[in-house]
Every structure is written in C-alpha cells, then in structure tokens.
Amino acid sequence: MGKATIVGVDLAKDVLQVQGAAADRLTLFQQRLSRLRLARFGASRN
Numbered sequence: 001m002g003k004a005t006i007v008g009v010d011l012a013k014d015v016l017q018v019q020g021a022a023a024d025r026l027t028l029f030q031q032r033l034s035r036l037r038l039a040r041f042g043a044s045r046n
Contacts, residue, residue: 004028
C-alpha cells in the first residue's frame with residue numbers, strides 16, 4: 001500500500017469517517033471509526 005498524502009476526516013457526533021488518498025487521488029483506505037479508535041488509528045499510522 002502506498003503512502004497517503006491526503007487525509008480527510010468527516011467529523012460527526014459518534015462515528016467519524018477517515019479516508020486516505022495518494023497524490024494521484026487514488027483511495028488507499030476508508031474507515032468508519034469511533035472517537036477512541038480514531039486516536040489509536042492516528043497513532044498507528046506514524
């Protein structure tokens with residue numbers, strides 16, 4: 001899997017959606033996460 005250069009986060013009340021894309025806008029990942037899981041997800045991407 002390539003490195004995400006664009007990361008979008010759709011903020012909602014309980015469930016957040018995160019999408020990562022390469023420079024050519026090809027979607028690399030797309031996930032629905034709780035607020036707690038978003039923190040863990042961000043820490044694991046480094």
